[in-house]
Amino acid sequence: TVRRVTFQLVKGKRGLILLLLMGLLGAIGAGYRALTGMAQSQLSEAEEQLVLGDGESLTRAYQLFQENLSSADDDQLELAAFTASLLNLDYGAEHEPPTDLTVENSHTAFGGAAVVLNRLASGDVTVARPDLETLLDSHPEDWVSHWTSARVAIAEGDYSRALDALRTARDLDSGAVLPVATALRVSLERADDEAVEELLGQLEALNPEHPSIALGRTLLAFGVDPTRSRAGALDVVLPESEEAILSDYEATMVEYVRARQHLASWELREVDSSLRALNQRDTRSVRVALLNAIVQAGGYQLDQALVSLETARQLTDSNSHAVSIIGGLGAEIMLDLGRPDLALQQINGVTGFGLVAARANIEAGNEGEALRLLGRLMDQPDTQEAAHRMLVDYHLRRGVPDRARMRAEALTSTAGQAYAEARVAADEEHWEEAREAAERGLASAPADRDLLAIWSVAVSSLGQAELAIERIDRAGSRRLLRGQLDQMRLDALRVSGRAPRETLAEYIRSLDSVQPTSVTRRASLAMAYEAIGDSERARQHASAVLEAESNHRQVNALMGRLLHEVGAIEESRQYLRTYLALAPETEPTDWARELLRD
The missing domain is CATH 1.25.40.10 (Tetratricopeptide repeat domain)
Structure with missing residues (x-):
């Protein structure tokens, strides 16, 4: 009986222990299943963030992948590697790439693309090419392969091939953000604003929060030509690098917009600062090249300006509107070089630069053609005043002041009328009259460089050269480029008749440095x-x-x-x-x- 009772007790304890163990294992299993479900949910969220393609989303995707790597399958591990590689390449991150991943052993196009992006991030484009070819052979129907091909083409400077690859990627998956965002970048750099407009609409439909949308709209508003900003009155709100996660390219465009804002206000020092920052970046942008050309020409660095224009010409599409702008700006530089014949070659077939064409024809001796062009330009609201001003100068230089006065009567703006009156008075050396007219014009248009030039000569001729230089210097920190300042100072000092010979010689050397x-x-x-x-x-x-x-x-x-x-x-x-x-x-x-x- 004792043995039987003892057996029953032992049997009961074992059962109890077994029951307790089974309960504990069940709880652990339920917890594991819950944790696994959470991990998979976060991995799915990481994939969704990756699809959005902007810096903030990519950074969030990387964090989620890293927190759940132990639960990721092979495909997800390759997505994680791709995300890290893209952040390294475009956002300056320093994530350690997987050492055992190759294009050959990858399961997905994302894995192979990660390898190629790592090659590009290291700066070795030649080594990336064989890996890219293997990727295209392995995954020819995956948009990622062709997007990666575009990235290699961009690194090689072949934008035409890049756009072809991006079109293929978008055809394979119209919902992929990266091909659209990259095509937008290329079109912005080539100054193909028609394509930019279309791509902005596509990107807005896929990811309305993408920072490239606001930047693209801002660049469209400013236009390609740095001398003819359409965004002077815009209150442009730009993302700050400290507050938003911007790609290197997006940060470059933020700096470019700042430079354009400074140029629109003639803030020379700030333009120089922004340009230095832009030129330190690895950018192949038509917009940046044109901005360089304008600032270089304004500082009489005409040889460098022509090099910048040639850079812009090589980067742009031959059918792009930017080609006309390059031709027009090139013509202006040729006129500053005293070569109206070459200016006419540059302007041939170019639209939108009628005033430059008129000036080139005047200086080339083609007066009939120049007057025909000016007659047409006087009928257009946006060029009317400038055309009348050019005719005022034309008639005065030929000793026909009565015709110049007729132009003054045709001008409607206060600044325009004041310019014509001041110009005629200065030509006849009626300095008090010239000063009064120029001051009246400057009161309504303080940034009018032509009026400031006349005013400075007039007050200098009246014995107040110091006052003229002071105002030129004050304007110089904000409104005028280097060469224009030196020209004004030289003219003011020369007509005063009291400037030290050494001072005149200093400005002469500055202006005479370009021949x-x-x-x-x-x-x-x-x-x-x-x-x-x-x-x-x-x-x-x-x-x-x-x-x-x-x-x-x-x-x-x-x-x-x-x-x-x-x-x-x-x-x-x-x-x-x-x-x-x-x-x-x-x-x-x-x-x-x-x-x-x-």
């Missing part, structure tokens, strides 16, 4: 060289001006004086007679008649 140069600048330099007693350099510049524009009144007078000084009396008389024929009745000419009698 050849435009008719206007050569005329200014010729008169400045006369002021410091360098007759030889004065004659060189004066001869170049008259070769391009034989009826330049002031330079004919200058050449007459210079030749008379060296005893070339007969040659001097030719220029003096031309000057007297061009001089208005109000201009003092007794000195010229006196020289003719010698």
